[in-house]
Amino acid sequence: MATLKFEGLKKRYGAVEVLHDINLDVADGELISLVGASGCGKSTLLRMVAGLEDISGGQLILNDRVINDVAPKSRDIAMVFQNYALYPHKTVAENMGFSLKLRSVPRAEIDTAVRRAADLLGLTPYLDRYPKALSGGQRQRVAMGRAIVREPEVFLFDEPLSNLDATLRVQMRSEIRALQMRLGTTSLYVTHDQLEAMTMSDRIVVLNGGWIEQVGTPVEIYDTPRNIFVAQFIGSPKMNLIEGVVTSEGVMVGDTLLPIAAPRAAGTPLIVGIRPEHLSLGVEGPGALPMVLEALEMTGAETHVYGTIAGAQGIMTHAGRLSGAPGDKLWLTNPSEIYHLFDKETGLRLD
Amino acid sequence: MSWKAVSNPILSIAKAFAVLLLVIWSLGPIYWAFATSVTPSNEIISKSLRLWPAHATLEHYAKLLGAASTAHGNEVQSVWPQFRAAMINSIVTSGLATIVTVAIAAFGAYAFVRLRFPGRNILFALVVATMAIPAYTVMIPLYRLMISLNLIDTYLGITLIYVSAFLPLALWLMRTVYEAMPLSLEEAAWLDGAGRLYTLVAIVLPLAAPGLIAAAILTFLNAWGQFIVPLVFSPTLASKSLTVLIPEFATRSNIDYGLMNAAGILAIIPPVALVIFLNRYLVSGLMAGAQK
Numbered sequence: 001m002a003t004l005k006f007e008g009l010k011k012r013y014g015a016v017e018v019l020h021d022i023n024l025d026v027a028d029g030e031l032i033s034l035v036g037a038s039g040c041g042k043s044t045l046l047r048m049v050a051g052l053e054d055i056s057g058g059q060l061i062l063n064d065r066v067i068n069d070v071a072p073k074s075r076d077i078a079m080v081f082q083n084y085a086l087y088p089h090k091t092v093a094e095n096m097g098f099s100l101k102l103r104s105v106p107r108a109e110i111d112t113a114v115r116r117a118a119d120l121l122g123l124t125p126y127l128d129r130y131p132k133a134l135s136g137g138q139r140q141r142v143a144m145g146r147a148i149v150r151e152p153e154v155f156l157f158d159e160p161l162s163n164l165d166a167t168l169r170v171q172m173r174s175e176i177r178a179l180q181m182r183l184g185t186t187s188l189y190v191t192h193d194q195l196e197a198m199t200m201s202d203r204i205v206v207l208n209g210g211w212i213e214q215v216g217t218p219v220e221i222y223d224t225p226r227n228i229f230v231a232q233f234i235g236s237p238k239m240n241l242i243e244g245v246v247t248s249e250g251v252m253v254g255d256t257l258l259p260i261a262a263p264r265a266a267g268t269p270l271i272v273g274i275r276p277e278h279l280s281l282g283v284e285g286p287g288a289l290p291m292v293l294e295a296l297e298m299t300g301a302e303t304h305v306y307g308t309i310a311g312a313q314g315i316m317t318h319a320g321r322l323s324g325a326p327g328d329k330l331w332l333t334n335p336s337e338i339y340h341l342f343d344k345e346t347g348l349r350l351d
Numbered sequence: 352m353s354w355k356a357v358s359n360p361i362l363s364i365a366k367a368f369a370v371l372l373l374v375i376w377s378l379g380p381i382y383w384a385f386a387t388s389v390t391p392s393n394e395i396i397s398k399s400l401r402l403w404p405a406h407a408t409l410e411h412y413a414k415l416l417g418a419a420s421t422a423h424g425n426e427v428q429s430v431w432p433q434f435r436a437a438m439i440n441s442i443v444t445s446g447l448a449t450i451v452t453v454a455i456a457a458f459g460a461y462a463f464v465r466l467r468f469p470g471r472n473i474l475f476a477l478v479v480a481t482m483a484i485p486a487y488t489v490m491i492p493l494y495r496l497m498i499s500l501n502l503i504d505t506y507l508g509i510t511l512i513y514v515s516a517f518l519p520l521a522l523w524l525m526r527t528v529y530e531a532m533p534l535s536l537e538e539a540a541w542l543d544g545a546g547r548l549y550t551l552v553a554i555v556l557p558l559a560a561p562g563l564i565a566a567a568i569l570t571f572l573n574a575w576g577q578f579i580v581p582l583v584f585s586p587t588l589a590s591k592s593l594t595v596l597i598p599e600f601a602t603r604s605n606i607d608y609g610l611m612n613a614a615g616i617l618a619i620i621p622p623v624a625l626v627i628f629l630n631r632y633l634v635s636g637l638m639a640g641a642q643k
Contacts, residue, residue: 073542082535083641084642102543102545
């Protein structure tokens, strides 16, 4: 049982504040992903929870106890590092049992705990090996094993999959999630990969420039991004953003009138967001957006169509194959009629 | 076939020649000392130059190691007691200096790399800068200091001087070693529940072993070869080293080349043995497997 609470957390390096007023409640057993571009402060925030970075302001509360100044070794928090940080001079078993050995747990108990964790992770055949004799995926598992063996209050993951190849990444993604749900350990997961965040998390925290942009379940974040940053950061390919103007009948985008009931007065400029997968090929007519084709990217199941949509750089995903040449003119419709509207000045969602 | 594998006969010959030159350059003097050490005294001072003596002899070694020996037909006193005392002195002072220097460097360099304290870089620069001070400029003040501390002609005095002289280099070396180590290993240990000191001893030092051994070898060889310091601070056999004793075999009336070279050859053995022994632990790639 562990709950984690951030109350106005701040991080300063000298005069530069890199994390501003971070507020977040992590429920027991929850997996929360921290996502954002590099330099947004997500790793710093994680390291503050671990105790590897000082906290410049605010309170970090673990189970109703402020742990701002508690040393890392006394926090009972385990972390999986991006580069795994295995002890190269210790075997897999010794790596995994190190934390228990430090707690003076009897040898027999350590053995049992290590074996159980190794079983769970499929590492039993490798217990006597040294890290250098393991593949990348196995090392990643050892790093996981080291974290789970001592049953900590909180797991921290710092981009644990970024050094694995694509296939292994997908596999480990579901393994980590399954393991975390099975153990029910409260977890924070830092990643720059929005797909990882979407697939693994109970909730996602989107960070940008040291501010929390939005906190929500993957579906909430995807369906109702709070602002332009979140809208573009979550979702691949990125959401199209096209400038438009509110009229009495809808929103005028270029020469196309989209049937949107905008909560703003006529004449107000705003930004219309359309997910690439909501667009489909259509014919010229009311509500159809003109697209000038620039490039096609065939991914297998679908084709990414790049070009200018109503004058703005944009992209649509077409289920299936498509052929065309740069300069071709297409007409796009949005049968789902799902539009995201953002204020042109503030970038905030209009709802 | 890569371009490297293309053989150029002239280049190969030139390379072989360069290697040969280097080998002769470094091993030649040692060979010469050895050849001289087994040459009878009368042959040593003969006019004809020979690469190997016509009548090889162990008389110089006998004189060095035996209870008594004959030279030029006369019974002479063996120098074994002096040689043995100086050998022990050299081993003790070099060994102590090595242990103390490496121990301080192991912990001190870690502090310079991982602990944040004001003046950290300036302090380190100052320590390293002391390497630029020539030994003879501090010899007289150091001598006065040692007299007032009653440390002249003691192991402690010599060791302290060696440590102060060789520590900066060892510190520098160890700092480089620690700087190259990923911090995440230590962070992982802290999160596993280890304190700073335990992390240093259980995680960092084993991985820094190649650096520690390199520092040990450097310090030992430096101390073993010291001449000026023992010459000044070790007036008697209480702490006199081999480097000072051996030249004393040259007296006003007679320079005993054979004896000096025999002693020199024996003096090479401890450092060579140490390097061969430590070399086994000087394996690279200790860090393999720590990261991705």
